[in-house]
Amino acid sequence: MTDTDAYKHDLRLYLQDARDAFLWKLDGLGEYDVRRPLTPTGTNLLGLVKHVTGAEAFYLGTAFGRPVDAPGLWITGDAEPNADLWATPDEPREEITGRYRRVWAHSDATVEAFGLDAVGRLPGEDGGEGPALSLHRVLVHLVAETQRHAGHADVVRELIDGAAGLRPGSGDMAPGDEAWWRGHRERVEGAAREAGARAAG
Template identity: 85%
Template sequence: MTDMDRFKHDLLLYLQDARDAFLWKLDGLSEYDIRRPLTPTGTNLLGLVKHVTGAEAFYLGAAFGRPVGAPALWIAGEAEPNADLWATPDESREEVVGRYRRVWAHSDATVEACGLDAMGVLPGEDGGEGPELSLHRILVHLVAETQRHAGHADLVRELIDGATGLRRGNEDMAPGDEAWWLRHRERVESAAREAGGRSAG
């Protein structure tokens, strides 16, 4: 295995880790819970999956001349604001998740077919061309973006039902029952109030 193959493997490993985390965060939740907005800006679990699906299709599909069906990204000027960040009542969980799996298989095929130095051209506004970026740069961007949104999913899931963890079988959380976590939270709250009182005075 060459150094370039190892770099590509590592990047895909971290990307796949985030992909799997998204789908795990949906496990055991109702249709309402995977869709309901948990922040003032509407952040929700199924919308996050829909968004990263569109991002992968944009960067590892269209940019390399390999378009694949996926939600249009509003930030790229392809849809109304935030259209890719929530699921309509007509978009089923199975449809959104299935499309994500299809797009990531398509993305993996793009990565497999290209060297890290292969250049992709991002679609621009009004059908024109945007910036030219290497596959290496695009993969780094997608790992960062997908992991960032996986962190959003962590917080949203915890707000829904208290479920936490990095990945199935490796929660990466301090051991403690509900009472322990309540005491811990109260300790953190107390420290915040004390520090806040000092700064206000």
């Protein structure tokens, strides 16, 4: 395996890890819970999946001349503000998650077809050409963006039902039952209050 192949392999591995985490965070939840907004800005699990689907399609589809059906991104002017960050009642969960899987298969084919130094071009304003980006840079960006949003999904899922962790059975959480975690949270809260009092005092 060449260095270039190894770099590509590592980037795809970390991207796939985040993709899998997204879909796992939906497991066992009903329609309301996968859609309910749990932050003041409306962050919700299914909306996050919809958003990363659009991002992959934009960067690893459109930018490399391989468009694929996906939700438009509001930030690119292809949808109303925040339309890619929530799901309407008429958008079935299975359709959104199925499209995500189809887009990531399409993205993987793009990565397979091009070298890391291949250049894609983002669309510019008013139909003109936007910035040119190498496949390597696009993959780094997508790994960072997808992992960032997977972190959002971690927090949202924990707020819904307390489920936490990087992946099923990974052992990345400290061992403890509900009482242990309650005690831990109280300890952290106590430390925060004491630090706040010292700073104010």
